[in-house]
Amino acid sequence: MDYLHTLNPMQREAVLHRDGPLLIFAGAGSGKTRVLTYRIAHLIENGVSPFHIIAITFTNKAAREMRERVEDTAPMGSRCWVATFHATCVRILRRDIESLGFTSSFSIFDTSDSERLIKTCLEELNLSEKDYAPKQVLQAISAQKNELATPAAFAKQAAGNYRQTNIADVYDLYQRKLRANSALDFDDIIFRTVELFEKFPDVLARYQDRFRYVMVDEYQDTNTAQYRLIALLAGARQNLCVVGDDDQSIYGWRGANIQNILNFKRDFPAAQVIKLEQNYRSSQTILDAANAVIRNNDQRSEKALWTENGPGTKIKVHRAVTDQKEAHFVVGRIRDGVEKDGAAYNDFAVLYRNNAQSRTVEDQLVLAGIPYRLYGGVRFYERMEVKDILAYLKAIDNPQDDIAWGRIINVPRRGIGDKSIRCLLDHSVQAGLPLSGAIQDAEHIPGLTKKARTSLLDFAALMQTFREMAAQPSARVTELLQKILADTDYRQSLEDGTDIGLGRIQNVDELLAKAIEFEGLSARLAVETQTTPAATPTETLDELPRSALSAFLEDVALVADIDNMDAAADTVSLMTMHSAKGLEFPTVFLVGFEEGLFPSYRAATATSFTEMEEERRLCYVGITRAKAQLYLLSAVSRVQYGQTVCNAPSRFLKEIPPTLCEDVRTQDFLEKPARRGLDISLPKRPTPERSALRPNPYRTQIPTPQNKPLDFGVGDTVRQLKYGPGTVTAITPAGADYEVTIQFDRAGEKKLMAHLSRLAKV
Numbered sequence: 031m032d033y034l035h036t037l038n039p040m041q042r043e044a045v046l047h048r049d050g051p052l053l054i055f056a057g058a059g060s061g062k063t064r065v066l067t068y069r070i071a072h073l074i075e076n077g078v079s080p081f082h083i084i085a086i087t088f089t090n091k092a093a094r095e096m097r098e099r100v101e102d103t104a105p106m107g108s109r110c111w112v113a114t115f116h117a118t119c120v121r122i123l124r125r126d127i128e129s130l131g132f133t134s135s136f137s138i139f140d141t142s143d144s145e146r147l148i149k150t151c152l153e154e155l156n157l158s159e160k161d162y163a164p165k166q167v168l169q170a171i172s173a174q175k176n177e178l179a180t181p182a183a184f185a186k187q188a189a190g191n192y193r194q195t196n197i198a199d200v201y202d203l204y205q206r207k208l209r210a211n212s213a214l215d216f217d218d219i220i221f222r223t224v225e226l227f228e229k230f231p232d233v234l235a236r237y238q239d240r241f242r243y244v245m246v247d248e249y250q251d252t253n254t255a256q257y258r259l260i261a262l263l264a265g266a267r268q269n270l271c272v273v274g275d276d277d278q279s280i281y282g283w284r285g286a287n288i289q290n291i292l293n294f295k296r297d298f299p300a301a302q303v304i305k306l307e308q309n310y311r312s313s314q315t316i317l318d319a320a321n322a323v324i325r326n327n328d329q330r331s332e333k334a335l336w337t338e339n340g341p342g343t344k345i346k347v348h349r350a351v352t353d354q355k356e357a358h359f360v361v362g363r364i365r366d367g368v369e370k371d372g373a374a375y376n377d378f379a380v381l382y383r384n385n386a387q388s389r390t391v392e393d394q395l396v397l398a399g400i401p402y403r404l405y406g407g408v409r410f411y412e413r414m415e416v417k418d419i420l421a422y423l424k425a426i427d428n429p430q431d432d433i434a435w436g437r438i439i440n441v442p443r444r445g446i447g448d449k450s451i452r453c454l455l456d457h458s459v460q461a462g463l464p465l466s467g468a469i470q471d472a473e474h475i476p477g478l479t480k481k482a483r484t485s486l487l488d489f490a491a492l493m494q495t496f497r498e499m500a501a502q503p504s505a506r507v508t509e510l511l512q513k514i515l516a517d518t519d520y521r522q523s524l525e526d527g528t529d530i531g532l533g534r535i536q537n538v539d540e541l542l543a544k545a546i547e548f549e550g551l552s553a554r555l556a557v558e559t560q561t562t563p564a565a566t567p568t569e570t571l572d573e574l575p576r577s578a579l580s581a582f583l584e585d586v587a588l589v590a591d592i593d594n595m596d597a598a599a600d601t602v603s604l605m606t607m608h609s610a611k612g613l614e615f616p617t618v619f620l621v622g623f624e625e626g627l628f629p630s631y632r633a634a635t636a637t638s639f640t641e642m643e644e645e646r647r648l649c650y651v652g653i654t655r656a657k658a659q660l661y662l663l664s665a666v667s668r669v670q671y672g673q674t675v676c677n678a679p680s681r682f683l684k685e686i687p688p689t690l691c692e693d694v695r696t697q698d699f700l701e702k703p704a705r706r707g708l709d710i711s712l713p714k715r716p717t718p719e720r721s722a723l724r725p726n727p728y729r730t731q732i733p734t735p736q737n738k739p740l741d742f743g744v745g746d747t748v749r750q751l752k753y754g755p756g757t758v759t760a761i762t763p764a765g766a767d768y769e770v771t772i773q774f775d776r777a778g779e780k781k782l783m784a785h786l787s788r789l790a791k792v
Contacts, residue, residue, distance in 0.1 A: 033068050033071065033103065034046075034068070034072075037064075037065075037068065038308050040304055040305065040306050040307070040308070041061060041064070041065050041068075041306060043304055044065050044069065044304045044306070045065060045068045045069045045072050046072065047069070047271070047302060047304075048073065048076070049267075049269055050268060050269065050300050050301070050302065051264075051268050051269075051270045051271075051294075051298035051300055051301035051302070052270070052271040052272070052301060052302050052304070053249075053272055053291070053294045053295065053298075053301050053302070053303045053304070054271065054272070054273040054274075054304050054305075054306060055274070055275060055276070055303070055304070055305040055306065055331055055333060056273050056274065056275055056306045057275055057277070057305075057306055057307050057309060057333060057335045058275065058277075058278065058309065058311070058312075058320070058335065058650075058651070058654035059309040059310055059311030059312060059335070059614065059654060060306035060307065060308060060309055060310070060335070061306065061308075061310055062247070062273050062306065063092070063095060063096055063099065063247075064099075065273070065306065066085060066096060066245055066247060066271075066273060067096060067099040067100050067103055068103065069245070069271065070083055070085065070100050070103075070104060070107065070110060070245070071100065071103040071104035071107065073243060074104045074105065074106065074107065075104070075105075078242070078243060079109075080104070080106045080107060080108075080109035080110045081109055081110075081240065082240065082241065082242040082243055083110045083111070083241070083242075083243045083245070084110065084111040084112075084118070084241040084243070084244055084245070084263070085100075085110065085111070085112045085113075085245040085246075085247070086113065086114070086115055086118055086244070086245070086246045086247065086260070087112070087113070087114055087115075087247040087248065088114060088115065088247065088248045088251055089114060089612065090114060090117075090588065090589060091612070092114075092247060092248075092612060093112055093113050093114050093117070096112050096247070097112040100112060111241070114588065115220060115256055115259070116216065116219050116220070116588050117584075117588050119219045119220050119222075119223040119259070120138070120219055120584055120588065122223055122226070122237065123136070123214075123219070123222060123223060123226070126226055126230075126233050127222065127226065129226060129229075129230050129233065130222060130225065130226055130229070131209065132209065132212055132214075132222075133212045133428075133430070135212070135427060135428050135580060136212045136213055136214055136428065137211065137212065137213040137214075137424055137427070137428045137430075137431045137433075137434065137583075138213070138214055138215075138216070138219070138583070138584065138587040138588070139208070139211075139213050139214065139215045139216075139433065140216075140411070140412070140587065141168070141216075142412060142417070143213075143215075143433045143434075144168055144204075144215045145164045145165060145168055146433055146436075147204060147207055147208070147211075147433060148164040148167050148168050148171075148200065148204060149164050150207065151200045151203045151204050151207065152164065152167070152200065154203065155196070155199055155200060155203065157196055157200070160753075160777075161776050161777050162196065162197070162200070167197055167200055170197050170201075171197070171200070171201045171204060171217075172217050172284075172285070173285060174201065175217035175218065175221045175255065176217060176253040176254060176255050176284075176285035177253075177254045177255070177285075178221065178224060178254055178255050178258060181198060181201045181202035181205055182202075184197075184198045184201055185198040185199075185201075185202070193778045210430070210432075210464075211428075211430055211431050211432050211433060211464075212428055212430040212431065213428075213430075213431060213433070217255075220255045220256060220259055221255055223259060224255055224258050224259050224262065227259070227262045227263075228262070234262060234265075237263060238262075238263060238265040238266075238267070241263055242267055242269055243269045243271075244260065244263050244264050244269065244270045244271070245270075245271045245272075245273070246260055246270070246271070246272045246273065246274075247273050247274070248273070248274055249272035249273060249274035249290065249291050249294075250274035250275060250276050250278060250279040250286070250288060250290070250291045251274070251279065251280075251281050251286045252286065252287065252290045252291075253284075253285035253286055253287055254285070254287060257287070257290045260272075261297075268298060268300070270298065272291070272294060274291045276288055276291050276292055276329075276330050276331055277324050277327075277330055277333075277647055277650050278611065278647060278650065278651050279291070279644070279647055280607075280608060280611065280644060280647050280648045280651055281608075282640070282641075282644050283644075288329060292329065292330075292331065305331075305333050307333050307334060307335055307336060308335075308336060308337065308338075309335045309336065309337040309339075309654075310337070310339075311337075311614050311654070311657050312335075312337060312339065312342075312654060312656060312657055312658075313337070313339050313340060313341060313342020313343070313657070313658060314336065314337050314339065314340065314341045314342065315341050315342045315343065315344060315345065315690050316342065316345070316653060316654065316656050316657075316660055317335040317336065317337055317654070318687070318690055319345055319653055319660070319686045319687075319690050319691075320335065320650050320653040320654050321334050321335055322685055322686050322687055322690075323646060323649055323650055323653065323682055323685045323686060324646060324647065324650040326646060326685055327643045327646050327647065328639070328643070329640070329643055335654075342658060342659075343658070343659060344690060344691055344692040345660045345661075345662060345686070345690055345691045345692070346659070346660070346661045346662070346691075346692060346694045347661075347662050347663075347683070347691045347692065347693050347694065348661065348662075348663050348664075348693070348694040348695075349663075349664050349665065349666060349679065350663065350664070350665045350666070351665065351666050351667070352665050352666070352667050352668060353390050353622075353665045353667075353668035353669065354390055354394075355665065356390070356621055356622075356663050356664070356665045356668075357390040357391045357393065357394040357621070358394055359663065360380060360391055360394070360619050360621065360661075360663065361391075361394040361395055361397075361398045361400065363617075363619075363661070364378050364400060364602060365398060365400065367617065373616070373617070374600050375400065375401055375402075375600045375601050375602050376598075376599060376600050376601060376602070376603070376615075377615065377616040377617055378602045378603070378615065378616075378617045378618075378619070379602070379603040379604075379605070379610065379613070379615040379617070379618050379619070379655065380602065380603070380604045380605075380618075380619045380621060381605060381606065381607050381610050381618060381619065381620050381621070381652050381655065382604075382606060382607070382620075382621050382622050382628075383606065383607060383622055383627050383628040383630065383648075384606065384622075384627070385406050385606060387621060387622050387627070388404060388604050391604060391621065392404065392604065395602065400602060401600065401601040401602065402601050402602040402603070402604055403599065403601045403602070403603055403604070404604045404605070405603065405604065405605035405606075405609050406605050406606050406609045410537070410540070411586060411589065413534075413537055414534070415524060415534040415535075415537050415538055416537055416538070416541055417437070418437065418438065418441050418520070419511065419514065419515075419520065419538060419541055420541075420583070420586065421433075421434040421435075421437040421438045421441075422434075422438055422496070422514050422518075423507075423510070423511075423514075423579060423582070423583055424583060425438060425466070425493065426493065426496045426497050426500050426510070426579065427500070427577070427579050427580055427583055429464060429466040429467075429497075430464045430466070432458075432464055432465040432466075435464075435465040435466050435469070436451075436465060439451060439454075439465075439469070439486075439489065441520075442518060442519060442520055442522075442523035443523075444485045444488070444489060445481055445482065445485045446482055446485050446486060446489075447482070449477075450477075450478050450479065450482035450486075453475055453476070453477040453478050454468050454469065454472070454475060454478075454486070455468075457471065457475045466490075466493070469486050469487075469489060469490045470487075470490045472486035472487050472490070473487065492517060492518070495517070496510065496513065496514060496517075499513060500577065500579050501577075505577065505578060505579065506549060506578060507545045507548065507549060507578050507579055507582045508542060508545045508546055508549060510579065511541070511542055511545055512542070515538065520538070521535060521538060524538070544586070545582060548581075548582050548585055549578070603615065607620075607648050607649075607651055607652040607655075608648070610651070610652065610655050611651050613655060614655055614656075614657055615655060615656065615657065616656075616657045616658045616659065617656065617657075617658065617659040617660075617661075618652070618655050618656035618659070618660050618661070619661045619663060620652050620653070620660070620661065620662050620663065621663045622663070622664065622665075622668075623662045623663055623664045623679065623680045623682070623683060624664045624665070624668075624677035624678065624679055624680055625677050625678045625679070625680060625681060626670075626675070626677045627670075627677060627680075628645070628648075628649070628680055628682070629642060629645035629646075629649075629680065629681065629682070630645065631762070631769060632781075633645040635762045635769070646682065649680075649682045661694075662680075662683060662691075664677070664679045664680065664683075665677075673785075740761065740768060740770075740784055741791050742758060742789070742791040743758065743761065744758050744759065744760060744761060745757065745758060746758050746791055746792075747791070747792040748770075748772060748789045748790060748791055748792060749789070749790050749791075749792050750772070750774075750782065750787055750788070750789055750790075751788060753772075753774045753776065753777040753780060754774060754775060754776055754777070755774070755775055755792055756772040756773055756774035756775060756777075756780075757772065757773050758770055758771070758772055759771045759772065759773055759779075761784075768783070768784040768785075769781055769782070769783060769784075770782055770783075770784045770787075770789060772789075
């Protein structure tokens with residue numbers, strides 16, 4: 031128990047707690063991972079079997095870090111379940127989902143797979159994609175699943191609303207098609223696990239007996255479905271320990287419910303509450319700034335971060351002339367830090383509110399020859415060539431996955447045209463066969479040309495060869511991948527002599543490298559399992575054996591872009607503040623610290639205070655990513671939506687005490703911006719009274735639009751090229767334009783920029 035002496039009093043109290051519900055409010059940088067790790071070790075050392083412990087996290091990165099620490103600290107720590115919500119539920123479903131009528135080899139659909147299936151549903155229901163954008167429909171369905179609402183429940187709720195009723199019909203058909211494909215989407219993974227537990231009490235009892243101590247990290251980010259899952263697992267024992275920080279609840283837009291953590295004491299009256307407020311990451315100046323900002327929120331548990339690290343340097347505030355100059359300032363500071371102060375490139379992170387803001391910074395980094403890594407762009411596993419190869423693997427693993435079979439049927443091109451594919455799909459529906467079965471039946475499908483029949487049968491034979499190879503007990507994913515690439519000539523199909531083609535080939539090679547890495551990890555875990563003492567019969571929860579291919583596909587499906595972050599790589603990190611949660615850097619630049627960007631116009635104009643409070647929590651997260659130095663940057667003018675806008679500095683800047691900040695002036699501020707055809711009117715030198723370089727006072731109102739006034743008002747009918755006619759219900763100033771809320775006759779409510787969307791009064 032030597033580790034107990036390394037803990038502060040509140041951490042030690044949390045670690046020593048054993049039975050009953052426990053809520054740990056863990057402020058940013060307060061050592062929550064260490065507390066969870068040592069709590070698991072303490073339970074094991076005091077007689078709790080590791081087989082009875084489960085720790086659930088939100089990211090693979092967090093799960094991996096915790097798992098490694100547990101294995102290093104506790105005997106037999108590797109026997110604990112430490113995994114993300116989705117990985118935990120997939121593991122349960124692989125064993126027991128057949129009770130719900132699915133096969134254990136179900137596929138996991140990513141967002142693009144789901145959107146493709148939604149398009150099929152819209153087509154069958156004669157609904158236009160223009161009126162019902164697949165992405166928006168999928169988001170609506172996702173919201174229902176997060177609230178555990180079935181298609182029938184949604185249909186009942188939507189009664190009387192034409193658009194919502196149609197979406198409910200799509201939801202119902204979408205779920206039926208997922209089942210036909212033996213597939214789950216990401217929301218289904220938790221939704222179906224809850225359904226399994228609620229419909230089959232014997233299954234739930236088995237897992238409740240297995241997991242007698244449940245720990246949940248980042249509890250403030252849980253939605254209704256995750257909350258229900260946790261409550262079911264905790265059962266009557268209520269040995270539930272949740273760790274989180276309501277001040278870092280930033281995912282309300284995707285269903286997270288901050289009330290889950292704020293109401294924990296109400297839901298579990300016997301709960302002990304412990305607050306971890308000592309920060310081990312940042313300087314006191316940075317923490318004072320974060321505390322000052324978040325104190326303006328009403329929906330929170332009172333707490334204040336403090337540290338023994340010392341005051342540190344003041345927060346640097348800089349207001350550039352343009353967004354280009356803002357990016358130039360960032361790059362200049364990074365270069366100085368590396369060349370003059372001996373810093374590494376990976377000491378720096380540039381954070382922003384929206385992904386689109388990265389472009390100007392990227393341009394300047396490229397010009398300066400500074401290496402960087404962009405997170406949150408096109409994910410590796412969403413790239414065309416990677417999805418193609420993964421579709422081959424999915425089709426081999428699950429013959430019912432029509433989305434995968436449909437993607438690769440003519441990739442690379444094998445002479446199967448759109449007309450032939452339509453005949454094939456029609457036959458699949460009429461005969462009640464999955465696409466793989468229809469392909470094998472090509473000889474008897476009317477309307478196919480002789481060439482198409484031959485190509486389809488050859489394709490079926492090729493896939494059968496791959497399936498037989500994958501079914502071998504000694505089958506390796508890397509060997510299967512190499513055979514697919516060789517037998518389909520896929521790599522050759524990418525060779526077009528361009529840099530784009532070369533990049534795609536490199537991505538295919540990277541997927542091979544990922545498979546090699548996965549096999550190495552699997553081999554290591556197998557050896558560790560063999561050398562670990564066997565479980566007693568009462569501790570064993572048998573799992574169905576899985577092929578290497580199924581395990582690899584599951585691993586790939588559940589990975590997130592940020593999970594691949596290499597902290598050792600000497601590159602500058604560029605990411606959104608949402609992506610940066612859980613990370614830390616010596617120096618952080620928060621760019622675009624302006625009204626309309628951060629906080630967003632939507633939050634600034636919302637009728638409810640909840641959106642602004644979440645924006646403020648996001649600001650708190652951004653500030654607390656910095657360990658030693660924080661820069662808050664804005665621009666007098668920047669290009670947004672193709673137009674030049676002039677935003678006031680962020681209201682959050684006004685909430686930081688001026689004594690914590692210092693203005694950073696450069697010669698760049700006095701230079702005139704390059705015109706580049708833009709009509710920018712700026713003063714030669716800002717006066718002290720109007721200077722935006724001073725942190726106080728700052729204007730907090732939204733700037734007045736600079737464009738010509740609108741020729742319509744609330745209540746008028748306007749027309750938009752894509753959506754047709756609609757009635758204006760609200761108009762809000764938005765920088766150089768106006769945000770107009772319109773109830774369209776066909777498309778429902780939309781929020782559009784007036785001039786950018788070319789709205790015309792009818």
